[in-house]
Amino acid sequence: MKSRRSGRAVQARAARGDIRITNVRRVFGSTVALEDVDLVIEPGTVHALVGENGAGKSTLMKILAGLDRADSGEIRFGSQTAIFRNVREAMRQGVFLVPQERAAIDGRSIADNILVAAESLGTRFRGKAERYARCSELLSRAGLSTDPASMFDSATNLERAYIGILRACAADARVIILDEPTAYLSTHDASTYVQFVKSVRDQGITIVYVSHFLEEVLDIADSVSVLRDGRMIKTAPAEQESPRSLIRSMVGSDIESIFPPQLPASSSAQTVLAVRMSGASADAPTITVRAGEIVGIAGLMGSGRTEVALEILGATRSGANIELRGKACTNRSPRQALHRGIAYLPEDRKKSGLLAHRSIRENVSVSMRGLENGARWFSVQREALDVRTALAAVGAKFQHIDQGITQLSGGNQQKCLLARCLSVNPSLLIVDEPTRGVDVKSKQAIYQLLHDVASQGTAILMISSETEEIIGMTSRFYVMRTGRVVGEFLTEEANAEVVVAAAFGNQNGHGVKQ
Structure with a gap:
């Protein structure tokens, strides 16, 4: 009609x-x-x-x-x-x-x-x-x-x-x-x-x-x-x-590859994180991330990828068994996770990351202030210096640190959130859709930044819906489906077809490690 x-x-x-x-x-x-x-x-x-x-x-x-x-x-x-x-x-x-x-x-x-x-x-x-x-x-x-x-x-x-x-x-x-x-x-x-x-x-x-x-x-x-x-x-x-x-x-020029050289998988480095999902079968893989390693989690929307991050942070609880540096760890809140050296870049920067009506300074320093527990003696001068140092480290472009965060491009907003994460020197960095809504050149810069951070010993867990990103950036990755980890892969042995097959449940002949 x-x-x-x-x-x-x-x-x-x-x-x-x-x-x-x-x-x-x-x-x-x-x-x-x-x-x-x-x-x-x-x-x-x-x-x-x-x-x-x-x-x-x-x-x-x-x-x-x-x-x-x-x-x-x-x-x-x-x-x-x-x-x-x-x-x-x-x-x-x-x-x-x-x-x-x-x-x-x-x-x-x-x-x-x-x-x-x-x-x-x-x-x-x-x-x-x-x-x-x-x-x-x-x-x-x-x-x-x-x-x-x-x-x-x-x-x-x-x-x-x-x-x-x-x-x-x-x-x-x-x-x-x-x-x-x-x-x-x-x-x-x-x-x-x-x-x-x-x-x-x-x-x-x-x-x-x-x-x-x-x-x-x-x-x-x-x-x-x-x-x-x-x-x-x-x-x-x-x-x-x-x-x-x-x-x-x-x-204005050629970019041969937006991905830096892959970091090798290492079995000798310290295991910083181990997560076994609630209700997992005896042969289901345990998610592990070692120091100096970038490990990925792939899967369809709604497969449970982000829920893993929220469980680690203490934002949700489903009964997963979590170990941090070899010891059982149950965070009661994201603040406690921060104090334990865990930083998180959220999936949706506008909904869950940015303080939209605040300045660049306030957006970057919020985690630093969290570690100071809001102490009155928190130095504004030191804060400004630390914010500028953090922004320089990620290559963010801006006019001054007191301008509104929403005045920046999407790529620079994302870099500000990464500066917030890295300003507290985390031992574990969780990045959820780290390049969503940013251009190719900003993607390349973010990838290089994550590579450099991992090279310095930080454990990185990367959650992404971009198969190319998972394969291009990680040494190992896990695939999730309906809240379960259904496979673990070495990146050098995988391709896009493997990821899609595991995500949709067609695992035959694709070497899914169960």
């Missing part, structure tokens, strides 16, 4: 043709975010935007979506100039932004979340039956059998990703801007999502796709544009590009 909204507006939008951006400039204080940017996006295509954090992608997206306005230049949708004073005006012209931190109405139904934009723009339905019928049609088009009346809170990560697009489709979107849409999806779900985006494009909707996953970009995009330092470097058909050519354009 169709909504009662007239189809004439949709036809008129479709006739407007391409998006043409000419000489767009945007300056924030002394920072030039965009400089004379020219770009043409053909209608009914997937056009990818790539670039390092701080390259100008987010600013350009916000201008297109009505969240910001250019200082100069012109944006035309077909024959009409587009000057959006706010998000509502952009939405009325069929332009929708689906942010990385997906806007959601928690505590409401999936139908409420899908129809919120359409209803705010004036679409009316004759009661729940018509609302649910419209949502069921959209969900079915996406290949989902989800009940529109079910609560959004219970939706899976993949369903939430779909709902962001369906919300725009329900409001007759002509252009959908997707910002890092697969950042929180497993490899399998990301592949499924990419196919759905292609089907949306095939319906005539223009997709602007922003992602740091270059293989994914080349799979999904018809055209790709590279931004660097606020300038448009090039636009080309995706089929003519490769990850290496895109990286060269993004950073």
